[in-house]
Amino acid sequence: MLFTSYKFYGFVILLVALYYVLPKKAKWPLLLLGSYVFYYFAGWKFLFYILAVTVITYVSGLLISRNKARAEARIAEMKALDKAGKASSDDKKTAAGSSKTLDVGKEKRKHYKESQKKARRRIMGIGITLALLILAVVKYTNFTIYNINGILSAFHAPKRINFLTIALPMGISFYTFQAVGYVIDVYRDRHEAQKNFFKYALFVSFFPQLVQGPISRYGDLSKELFTPHAFSGRVVGRGLERVIWGYFKKLVIADRIFPAVNTMIDTPENYKGMFVFCVMMFYALELYADFTGGIDITIGIAEMLGIPVKENFERPFFSKNIAEYWRRWHITMGTWFTDYIFYPISVSGPMLKLGKWSRNHLPEHAGKRLPVYVASFVVWFTTGIWHGASWNFIVWGLGNFVVIMFSQELEPLYAKFHKKVNTDGSTAYKCFQVGRTILLMSALRLFDCYRDVPLTFKMFGTMFTTWNWNLLRGNALLGLGIGRADYIILALGTLLMFIVSMFGRSGSVRDKLEKKLPMPLRWGLFTILLLIILVFGAYGLGYDASQFIYNQF
Amino acid sequence: MDELITILKEIHPDVDYETATNLVDGKILDSFDIITLVGEIADKFDVVISAEYMIPENFNSAQALWNLIQKLEDDE
Numbered sequence A: 001m002l003f004t005s006y007k008f009y010g011f012v013i014l015l016v017a018l019y020y021v022l023p024k025k026a027k028w029p030l031l032l033l034g035s036y037v038f039y040y041f042a043g044w045k046f047l048f049y050i051l052a053v054t055v056i057t058y059v060s061g062l063l064i065s066r067n068k069a070r071a072e073a074r075i076a077e078m079k080a081l082d083k084a085g086k087a088s089s090d091d092k093k094t095a096a097g098s099s100k101t102l103d104v105g106k107e108k109r110k111h112y113k114e115s116q117k118k119a120r121r122r123i124m125g126i127g128i129t130l131a132l133l134i135l136a137v138v139k140y141t142n143f144t145i146y147n148i149n150g151i152l153s154a155f156h157a158p159k160r161i162n163f164l165t166i167a168l169p170m171g172i173s174f175y176t177f178q179a180v181g182y183v184i185d186v187y188r189d190r191h192e193a194q195k196n197f198f199k200y201a202l203f204v205s206f207f208p209q210l211v212q213g214p215i216s217r218y219g220d221l222s223k224e225l226f227t228p229h230a231f232s233g234r235v236v237g238r239g240l241e242r243v244i245w246g247y248f249k250k251l252v253i254a255d256r257i258f259p260a261v262n263t264m265i266d267t268p269e270n271y272k273g274m275f276v277f278c279v280m281m282f283y284a285l286e287l288y289a290d291f292t293g294g295i296d297i298t299i300g301i302a303e304m305l306g307i308p309v310k311e312n313f314e315r316p317f318f319s320k321n322i323a324e325y326w327r328r329w330h331i332t333m334g335t336w337f338t339d340y341i342f343y344p345i346s347v348s349g350p351m352l353k354l355g356k357w358s359r360n361h362l363p364e365h366a367g368k369r370l371p372v373y374v375a376s377f378v379v380w381f382t383t384g385i386w387h388g389a390s391w392n393f394i395v396w397g398l399g400n401f402v403v404i405m406f407s408q409e410l411e412p413l414y415a416k417f418h419k420k421v422n423t424d425g426s427t428a429y430k431c432f433q434v435g436r437t438i439l440l441m442s443a444l445r446l447f448d449c450y451r452d453v454p455l456t457f458k459m460f461g462t463m464f465t466t467w468n469w470n471l472l473r474g475n476a477l478l479g480l481g482i483g484r485a486d487y488i489i490l491a492l493g494t495l496l497m498f499i500v501s502m503f504g505r506s507g508s509v510r511d512k513l514e515k516k517l518p519m520p521l522r523w524g525l526f527t528i529l530l531l532i533i534l535v536f537g538a539y540g541l542g543y544d545a546s547q548f549i550y551n552q553f
Numbered sequence B: 001m002d003e004l005i006t007i008l009k010e011i012h013p014d015v016d017y018e019t020a021t022n023l024v025d026g027k028i029l030d031s032f033d034i035i036t037l038v039g040e041i042a043d044k045f046d047v048v049i050s051a052e053y054m055i056p057e058n059f060n061s062a063q064a065l066w067n068l069i070q071k072l073e074d075d076e
Helices: A006-021 A024-042 A046-091 A095-154 A172-187 A197-205 A218-225 A233-266 A274-304 A322-328 A331-346 A349-361 A364-387 A391-409 A411-420 A427-444 A446-450 A453-465 A469-473 A484-506 A509-516 A519-536 B002-011 B031-045 B062-075
Strands: none
Touching: A006 A024, A006 A274, A024 A046, A024 A197, A046 A095, A046 A172, A046 A197, A095 A172, A172 A197, A172 A218, A172 A331, A197 A218, A233 A274, A233 A446, A233 A484, A233 A509, A233 A519, A274 A427, A274 A446, A274 A453, A274 A469, A274 A484, A322 A331, A322 A391, A322 A427, A331 A364, A331 B031, A349 A364, A349 B031, A364 A391, A364 B031, A391 A411, A391 A427, A391 A446, A391 A453, A427 A446, A446 A453, A484 A509, A509 A519, B002 B031, B002 B062, B031 B062
């Protein structure tokens, strides 16, 4: 069920209406039922995957929680016994004896506490491994076979392994990460385990965020997910505003520019030089409008149900550098990788040993930075392969790693430059930084476009070797599957998106509209936006509605 | 505490760590800085800050970090 399908519109309207009509007790079960119905439409076989991940992580969370409760009770018991022992020693007036009893007791408790923590870590490890194993099998089996076949071919071996027919279940990377995060957070004592299996199943499957995230944390989402919300016209209206804005980005901008991007990357041999630059820029616009539009729809639908979902973007293209860009783009994925991969790797035993060694043996700066860079490398490799089981995504991830490391290492040089040239508050310099971020990110995204590493390098090179920029003055861009009217709509749509983004710098645009405009005027504005979508959106007969780009990850 | 301030000063010399209370939330310390800090703390105080303690509240101020170090020292 595509977000852009009539079936989905009907589904959401019915679900929201039922949610507010049904009695309090039935509200969250309705959301669970709705989420599974939504997932059923993606393919009934996929239900087994989401159920398996749910069961595994639910049981792991519960076992960790039970172990912790049992261990705490036992420690309290041991403490009480020690105290009783001390009291008895005191009665006999043997101070040394009572202190000894306490020390032995403390040691015992510490030993017991550590052994129980290890047991919980084991449960967490097993749970995470099993959940990730499902993801690995469905997502990476054919990639592994592809690489094995490559090695066999390099050694001229006659045998090849056949690829398996495995369909990638919708949103599996998102819900698996969300569920794994839950288990780790229970282990880390960030929150209690959810005892009600069905409530937990709703957390994993909550339908608006199944398609492309955000990757929510249980501690955040659960606050309102199970709470029965009474109908509020304001809440539903605000959610709807966000949904309309999301559809505007998706249908008027992303889906309108999609044919042009597709034409250029489908037959790359015909589109070199300045066309590659167009791919960079057009795809950046398409991806931004597609992904942020999708997230707007997700957050808007959840908001209509009274459930706040974490923001996933903070105007990323206004970032000064790539590191900042990644703190503002797909935020929930970035923080997931930081909390659950980067930090644990960085402070693991081997890494601390490496850090100690590097600080003693390498120059001061490199010595301090080496462990950080090793952990970053792992994170970016994982980020790449999480986006897709192919080398182009891995190289894309590592490309980001290289750029971030370079900018980190060049920081002293930048500092020297800024000492000599004062750029504080300079709009021109800010524009330069933003332009640099856009160009760098868009260039790296070429790996995502061409999906072939050597081809991407070759095409990138043609920007400097095939000098056909003069075509921009002619009608070359009109031969990409979209016409003059499309470009005008795209330009105006992008301008509107830019203006809204600028307004959003100092707080929510909807809050500002609510404060400044009376309701009829505000709703007039959103009705116009809806009409713009109906008139200028890319949909309808003869139009092949495209899936959201991040859905495939 | 002074030793901790010295370590922090090496990472960002221009910050007043006596008064700053939003080191992470204010984006003064990023994840790279935090890991560098954890390594230095492990060296100087012989205390390992594991991933479960790596939350903004523990790194937002020098005092919060100092409290964490002391808590971990006591646990050991």
